[in-house]
Amino acid sequence: MDKLAFATWYGEHSNLVFLIYAAPVVLSWYFYFEPQDIQYHTWLVIAATVAVWYFVTGHLRKICYEFVSRYSRKFAESPLINSATSEYVIDYVDNEILGKLEDLREEKGDYLKLFGPMADLVEGQELLERLGKLKALGFVRITPKKVALTSLGLQAIDNEIFSKKSIVPPQFSQTLARAKMLLDDRNYNGVLDMVNILFEDILRSAIIDNLGVSAEERWAQLKGERRVVHDLDRASLGELLSVCRLLKIVNNGSLEENTVSSFLKLRTPQKHSTGINSDVQQSARSSLDLASVFVRHWFDKK
Known part of the structure; x- marks a missing residue:
């Protein structure tokens, strides 16, 4: 023993x-x-x-x-x-x-x-x-x-x-946990990146579930129509959100859409030279709050 x-x-x-x-x-x-x-x-x-x-x-x-x-x-x-x-x-x-x-x-x-x-x-x-x-x-x-x-x-x-x-599947809980640990380490840009990955993974998974076996084919069609630029596995959060709207996975004006849109606004000053002054620490904390709200409502309705 x-x-x-x-x-x-x-x-x-x-x-x-x-x-x-x-x-x-x-x-x-x-x-x-x-x-x-x-x-x-x-x-x-x-x-x-x-x-x-x-x-x-x-x-x-x-x-x-x-x-x-x-x-x-x-x-x-x-x-x-x-x-x-x-x-x-x-x-x-x-x-x-x-x-x-x-x-x-x-x-x-x-x-x-x-x-x-x-x-x-x-x-x-x-x-x-x-x-x-x-x-x-x-x-x-x-x-x-x-x-x-x-x-x-x-x-x-x-x-x-x-x-x-x-209600939150373990693969998404794990990403959320990583974001929380990065916040504790004061890696605020890391928090924003991890929350972005979380949103992308959830929306990408929803699109694949919605389209089933024809997901890649349908995505290629969307690329041909210039609705998206990247392949499905490399699509940006903005592209994924746009396709979710198109497929009625996310409704315009819904809490889920507003949450992701709010995050994109928070994230932009940190990822691009916009000239906008921002508090990256507060943005990281707000992003985690948005992620918690999103996953609660997203998976509670499943």
Whole structure:
């Protein structure tokens, strides 16, 4: 059994662990039954037991902390999403973890206290990986002793503020997560590029689904009519939006069209020499907000 597996077992079987620590104390009462020895030996065993508990528990918490820290850095560098999420890149299990952390506030967010309540929903290693993801996304903060909700994490467990529908396919959630990580790194032009890729991928996928096997042929026809310039796999966001209008995938004046159009206006000063003064940091934040609104409405109607 490796250290992480032991930490998981230790947390999931807290009652058994308590009995293991209590056993030496009980046995000391049994073996040292003479009145003059009872107090001395019992307190000696209690002190030794507490010392062992403190050392083992502290060491296991440190193992959890180091694993979560490593995974958080790994996720920040290259986000990996394997299932559908909400527009905030969290899913049902993530929300359950955040809710359980709120329940454990009186336990001071002890890592080991999470394993037992979450055992039926997620395995120990995945639980810590999800904590790393939530840390990277800003929903929790961690120390060597505990994990706690941030203000964003507290908002996330409020139904009225955060959507909890896991409707965004993982490939698009992953792009959205990359954009969020770039924002944290203050790579604001990178955020704009990543949101642009997200919009392009979603609209391109919708066009292919709409045209089916004739997608390439129909696109070639549009090129012949000079409605588009590039091939489908290299089409710009503006071209993709125009074709989506043509195919009635996106209606004129709809929220989806307005969202993409607003993003294009935000992006233009950063991509071209327009002479327009712009705050690239604010543009990046606004672009992420637009992307969240877009994916929520786009996939909610599917």
